[in-house]
């Protein structure tokens with residue numbers, strides 16, 4: 001039997017107008033929908049996409065004046081719509097980039113003053129995007145994918161280019177493959193295995209080029225590639241005081257323990273070096289200060305790097321602090337999960353964020369299926385024994401956004417932690433905290449009230465269990481021995 | 487491919503007896519080390535590789551180049567306990583197969599360390615056994631002390647073994663062609679992988695390629711020429727390079743092609759110095 005739970009918010013971003021902190025808009029994706037939540041006023045929510053029939057009906061039914069769309073609607077996402085996994089707002093807050101999983105698409109929206117979204121383009125990538133970043137000038141999207149390639153795409157496709165691409169059939173690899181000319185690939189004199197000979201014979205039979213894939217129908221540039229799943233991507237600019245010049249870098253992390261430092265465009269083919277020291281996959285990298293890189297993944301430590309010189313500055317053990325919280329896993333229906341001994345407890349870092357506000361300056365850390373938000377003073381990153389503090393949560397954190405001095409956390413209420421089902425129903429899927437200069441934390445009542453109201457109004461429900469692998473994919477990056485060799 | 491039970495038994499017996507025998511003067515027999523031709527470079531093989539070049543212990547591979555450290559460092563870090571070599575590997579044969587090229591090059595470059603990297607376990611073991619035997623057979627001259635072979639997936643882990651700008655020569659001899667377009671990402675040459683070769687290479691270092699598959703040759707030329715870190719070396723320069731000659735005649739694949747009267751396509755590429763930052 002399928003259980004319908006309140007659908008969690010898989011990802012968040014926030015618009016904070018400069019000098020006008022009182023006009024914040026939170027973007028939160030739940031399943032295939034994106035909600036724009038005004039953080040200063042209750043009941044001021046917009047939703048994308050608007051034009052589905054359900055929404056129209058609901059709007060007609062609730063057509064009280066000024067009732068915003070999205071009010072009191074029970075929406076279960078139409079089957080087959082792609083789930084949104086990542087949201088990135090442009091630095092000028094005028095565009096929102098959304099990545100969806102099933103169709104591997106990058107959608108770009110223009111964002112109105114009020115936060116409503118208007119889709120400008122939809123570009124489907126050859127492989128599922130797994131990391132995304134925007135250049136400082138907001139001109140270019142950098143997109144890393146499951147197969148390790150990083151592409152640059154213009155944020156706004158040049159005029160004349162189609163704004164929506166049809167789903168690619170089976171675009172298997174980078175563009176280069178399309179250049180394949182089908183002259184038989186080897187002569188009959190070539191010595192090869194039976195299998196190759198067969199492939200060759202088949203090629204000879206097919207006179208016409210075999211269409212293996214559609215070329216990407218939009219401007220894009222392949223910048224670099226790992227032969228491994230790309231897990232995170234960060235762009236950074238350093239200014240060189242001596243030369244008065246600026247240097248752009250691309251930092252990329254992968255499932256094979258690598259963190260790569262490459263030069264920025266137009267020299268992205270030059271690898272400056274690697275930060276090597278992880279023993280398991282790297283899932284997240286974060287720059288709390290331009291010259292300091294923190295990385296986390298399947299190891300029970302966070303690594304702190306002087307990434308410019310590729311030096312490992314510190315390893316911060318997080319096993320103790322994380323181990324205080326029992327893993328909060330979705331029941332499989334096959335009885336309770338076995339209780340693991342603490343020493344075999346595996347950690348999978350699912351998020352790292354800088355909380356750069358004033359004296360509470362912290363690094364925020366989440367781990368997969370651990371119902372807590374950890375924080376660590378940025379000033380302590382290089383000290384021998386930094387204290388990892390925790391904020392207990394009443395569910396698993398899925399994403400975090402730092403909105404001025406508030407931290408907003410998306411909580412998956414469909415995985416019951418210690419609470420009963422009924423209690424879970426009342427827990428808000430969006431909660432906010434502040435970290436104070438003495439490193440203690442507080443809930444922000446005013447903001448939480450708005451988030452609580454928004455949570456009540458946004459009544460998305462669905463079979464969250466079927467989304468499990470998409471929402472909780474980090475631990476799956478761990479290698480399990482692999483194929484045998486003989 | 488797993489052999490017949492008794493075939494496999496024979497092979498295991500052979501290999502244990504070989505590794506236990508006191509006088510390993512005999513060269514290993516290839517027939518006991520054959521292995522399915524293709525290994526998937528994308529899958530998680532059970533591989534051992536160092537966390538970083540700093541943590542790689544080369545001493546078992548090049549024992550006679552290992553420095554025995556008299557003034558023991560008292561720092562008890564993992565890295566400072568690793569023995570050092572008097573020099574670094576500078577010549578790498580990527581996908582070395584049964585190692586024909588390595589055994590031909592080693593006596594020609596006695597002052598350099600050569601390393602073969604091979605993804606298939608049995609084939610790697612064959613080369614390792616052959617190195618042992620060759621070293622013993624040549625104990626008077628000390629030949630073959632400068633050559634070693636290890637198992638690695640070079641498409642993923644080159645930067646774990648080599649520092650930036652460490653290598654002066656890389657050989658890519660008769661790489662698996664991966665004919666089907668769908669499999670082209672498995673090719674050992676691509677615009678993105680070429681950046682990794684450039685990373686581990688010294689400026690002015692050379693990549694040597696040879697294949698009997700014209701299409702693959704064109705592919706390699708196209709991708710290296712398109713890469714801003716490489717330029718193709720002229721035919722005249724190629725012709726006088728002793729490595730080109732050896733690569734044509736001494737690789738196992740090269741010999742097979744010779745026997746069958748096939749063509750061999752050679753292309754070599756020099757690594758440029760990195761341009762200044764923009």
Ligand SMILES: C[S@@+](CC[C@H](N)C(=O)[O-])C[C@H]1O[C@@H](n2cnc3c(N)ncnc32)[C@H](O)[C@@H]1O
Pocket residue numbers: 523524525527580581582583584585586603604605606609638639640641642658659660661662674737738739740
């Ligand atoms: C056709 S053989 C050529 C062997 C040898 N170079 C010669 O010319 O005789 C290609 C070799 O490359 C190896 N190989 C393929 N992919 C590899 C990878 N990613 N890392 C290391 N070796 C690889 C294969 O196992 C195979 O032994």
